[in-house]
Amino acid sequence: MNQGFNENSLADRASKVLMNTYAQTPIALERGAGCRVWDREGKSYLDFLSGIAVTALGHSHPQVTAALKEQAEKILHTSNLYYIEPQIALAEQLVEKSFAQRVFFCNSGTEANEAAIKLVRRYATERFGPEKRTILCLENSFHGRTMGSLSATGQTKFQKGFEPLLPGFSFAPFNDLAALDRVWDGTIAAVMLEPVQ
Ligand SMILES: Cc1ncc(COP(=O)(O)O)c(C=O)c1O
Numbered sequence: 001m002n003q004g005f006n007e008n009s010l011a012d013r014a015s016k017v018l019m020n021t022y023a024q025t026p027i028a029l030e031r032g033a034g035c036r037v038w039d040r041e042g043k044s045y046l047d048f049l050s051g052i053a054v055t056a057l058g059h060s061h062p063q064v065t066a067a068l069k070e071q072a073e074k075i076l077h078t079s080n081l082y083y084i085e086p087q088i089a090l091a092e093q094l095v096e097k098s099f100a101q102r103v104f105f106c107n108s109g110t111e112a113n114e115a116a117i118k119l120v121r122r123y124a125t126e127r128f129g130p131e132k133r134t135i136l137c138l139e140n141s142f143h144g145r146t147m148g149s150l151s152a153t154g155q156t157k158f159q160k161g162f163e164p165l166l167p168g169f170s171f172a173p174f175n176d177l178a179a180l181d182r183v184w185d186g187t188i189a190a191v192m193l194e195p196v197q
Contacts, residue, residue, distance in 0.1 A: 006040060032059025110144025116192070117148045121168070124189035134187040138174045141194055152192055 007026040030040045035058055037047045078084045091103040106112050124133040139154040150159055151166035172183045
């Protein structure tokens, strides 16, 4: 088996049709089970990445697979214009087992942060007016690649070329309480942090 050749040709195909937004490692994963994944040549790897912490239940768990199959056989998509019972059932469980009182479902981390930014702005504007709606973020943070989340991200390398960014964000150095005190002013409505930076 010539893994190098195959993955080179896959990279070649990808380079012709995928936008080059990510530097990809030349491994093409084909299947997974639990915490292990296999490439197209059958070589196995321990998956310490879990889809950047997304596949937290491991790969191809039989119960997850069965639930996906069962739902796909009934209906795949209804849009947010209609109720669908499993969505409400999941929200009920999340509310019961977490601190939250209501749930907003979205498709990505950056979209979740967009929603948080919008919630803060709406709440702060209604409550305090336009003078107090800045979101304080940390230098070297990462919050995603859509325009709001990118503007909250404290790393210029992700922002370069996408200006103008959204206004309304200020930044403080990481792990520096005195600096937080210095930048804190009457305009700050919320603080946006990564649980692990
Ligand atoms: C801390 C943090 N916030 C937000 C995001 C954006 O998530 P997504 O890639 O699902 O949009 C990431 C992604 O790596 C992240 O690590």
